[in-house]
Amino acid sequence: EVQLLESGGGLIQPGGSLRLSCAASGFTFSSYGMSWVRQAPGKGLEWVSDIRGGGDSPYYADSVKGRFTISRDNSKNMLYLQMNSLRAEDTAVYYCAKDVGVMLRGHYYMDVWGKGTPVTVSS
C-alpha cells in the first residue's frame, strides 16, 4: 500500500525555521516526483513546491521562493521541506503528495496524499 507520513510540524515564532519530513512507502520513491501543498485554516489548497524523482528541477510558489527549500533522500525514501524566515501567513497544514507525470512534460497530478502536519507561526 502506498503511504505518505508527514512529520515535523509545530508551533514556531515568526522568523524561525522548521524542517518538515515526509516518509514514503509502498512505491519506488525515486521514480516519482513529489509535491508539498498547504492549506491555511479554513482556506483552500495552495501548491508550495515540487521536486522531480531525481531531485532536480525544484519549483516553488512565489509566496515561498527564497525562504523554503524542497529536497529528497531517495536512499531513505524521504522528502523534506526546509522552511526559513517563517511568517504568520505560513500557518497551515502541510501535505506531501506523490506526483504522477512530470510538470511541463504532459499530464501531471497528485494521486496519493499524506494526512498532513500542522505548522503554526505565532509569537
Place this chain on the structure above:
Amino acid sequence: DIQMTQSPSSLSASVGDRLTITCRASQSISSFLNWYQQKPEKAPKLLIYAASSLQSGVPSRFSGSGSGTDFTLTISSLQPEDFATYYCQQSYGPPITFGGGTKVEIK
C-alpha cells in the same frame, strides 16, 4: 499565474441529485485539469485527471469534461459520502494553482 475560478463556491443538494461544478481558467490550459475531493479534517483525494479521466477506484457517478478554459465536474446521483469540498487544479505549468473550492452541503 493562471487563475482558476470555481462556481458556485457552495451549494446545498439532496441525495440523488445531479450536480455540476464549474471551473474556469484565466487562459487556455488544454486538458491539464484535475479534480480533488476533500472531506473535513482529511487529505484531498484525486477524482479526475486530465480533465476527464476517472482515477482508479473512484465511483463512475463522477465525471469530468471540458478543455481550453472551461471545465465541469458532474456527480450523476449524489450519495451521502459525496458531501465534501471539491477543488479543481491546473497542471499546465508552474505555479500549479487550485480553484477556491466548492463546498457541497446537505439540503
